[in-house]
Amino acid sequence: MDNILELQQVSKRFPRSDFALEDVTFSLPYGAVMGFVGENGAGKTTTIGCILNTIRKDKGTVKLFGREMQDKDTDIREKIGVVYDGSNFPSYWNPRQLAQVMDGLYTSWDGSLFQKYLEDFHLPEGQKIKHYSKGMAMKLAIAAALSHHPQLLVLDEATSGLDPIMRDEMLDVFLTFIQEEEHSILLSSHITSDLEKIADHITFIHRGRLLMTASKNDLAYHYGVMRCRENQFRALAPEDILAYRKRDLQIDVLVRDKKEAERKYKDVVIDHVSVDEIMLLLVKGEQV
Numbered sequence: 001m002d003n004i005l006e007l008q009q010v011s012k013r014f015p016r017s018d019f020a021l022e023d024v025t026f027s028l029p030y031g032a033v034m035g036f037v038g039e040n041g042a043g044k045t046t047t048i049g050c051i052l053n054t055i056r057k058d059k060g061t062v063k064l065f066g067r068e069m070q071d072k073d074t075d076i077r078e079k080i081g082v083v084y085d086g087s088n089f090p091s092y093w094n095p096r097q098l099a100q101v102m103d104g105l106y107t108s109w110d111g112s113l114f115q116k117y118l119e120d121f122h123l124p125e126g127q128k129i130k131h132y133s134k135g136m137a138m139k140l141a142i143a144a145a146l147s148h149h150p151q152l153l154v155l156d157e158a159t160s161g162l163d164p165i166m167r168d169e170m171l172d173v174f175l176t177f178i179q180e181e182e183h184s185i186l187l188s189s190h191i192t193s194d195l196e197k198i199a200d201h202i203t204f205i206h207r208g209r210l211l212m213t214a215s216k217n218d219l220a221y222h223y224g225v226m227r228c229r230e231n232q233f234r235a236l237a238p239e240d241i242l243a244y245r246k247r248d249l250q251i252d253v254l255v256r257d258k259k260e261a262e263r264k265y266k267d268v269v270i271d272h273v274s275v276d277e278i279m280l281l282l283v284k285g286e287q288v
Helices: 044-052 074-078 095-105 111-120 134-146 164-177 192-198 216-221 230-234 258-264 275-284
Strands: 003-013 020-029 033-037 059-064 080-084 152-156 184-189 201-206 209-215 224-228 243-247 250-255 269-272
Touching: 003 044, 003 184, 020 044, 020 059, 020 184, 020 201, 033 044, 033 192, 033 275, 044 059, 044 152, 044 184, 074 080, 080 134, 095 111, 095 134, 111 134, 134 152, 134 164, 152 164, 164 184, 164 192, 184 192, 192 275, 201 216, 201 275, 209 216, 209 275, 216 275, 224 230, 224 258, 230 250, 243 275, 250 258, 250 275, 258 269
Parallel strands: 020 209, 033 184, 033 201, 080 152, 152 184
Antiparallel strands: 003 020, 003 059, 201 209, 224 250, 224 269, 243 250
């Protein structure tokens, strides 16, 4: 079994909303970090809800550790650590009370490890969560998620709102976690610089539809953006254009194979492309 998480044709409609999740398919291997990228409202949190079975999908399959999770499958839930953007725990609790609750929920709860995280993250254990800063509350949620020894971390915008230094600290924690070959992370984020640091694969979603999944190395070494004039753009073969966007007198074109494009179109400037620019071209651009 190569994948810790597999989604096949997962869909969810909301009758009172224009939003729908449509046929989302991707897989996360063991020992890897998957960056899950999309603008606010793209469907990241809905997809995560379908994965965790907190949202009932309309169709499709989700397999965790090779199995479809049912409500009764507490053994699967024990293996998953979850952190949401926003409030993860009641604000009137303090870390001591949180530890007592978690100890009752998880058979694998490790109080000593939780205590170590509190010390490492400089979190006062007697202070109520409502008096924590957003960054401190997020550190606490990450500490709790890691302290029952999960194999899969599901992080929904877990680094959002943190300052750059704190985000860097959390990324180091995630990289340490992933050193175990049976550990994986699904990291939903719109902060693409974080994903460029730690992700092995990146999945792009927009308006409930999967746009693309690729390895980070593939994106870094093979994908490119052509800077075309109008006449150069008209000369391109349609199959070479993943997406394009007009900007004043220039047209930016996303290509899958930078070297092949350089060979075919010798008079066109082709640059390396960042995850941020790929997302912009896929979301704001057009297809031929």
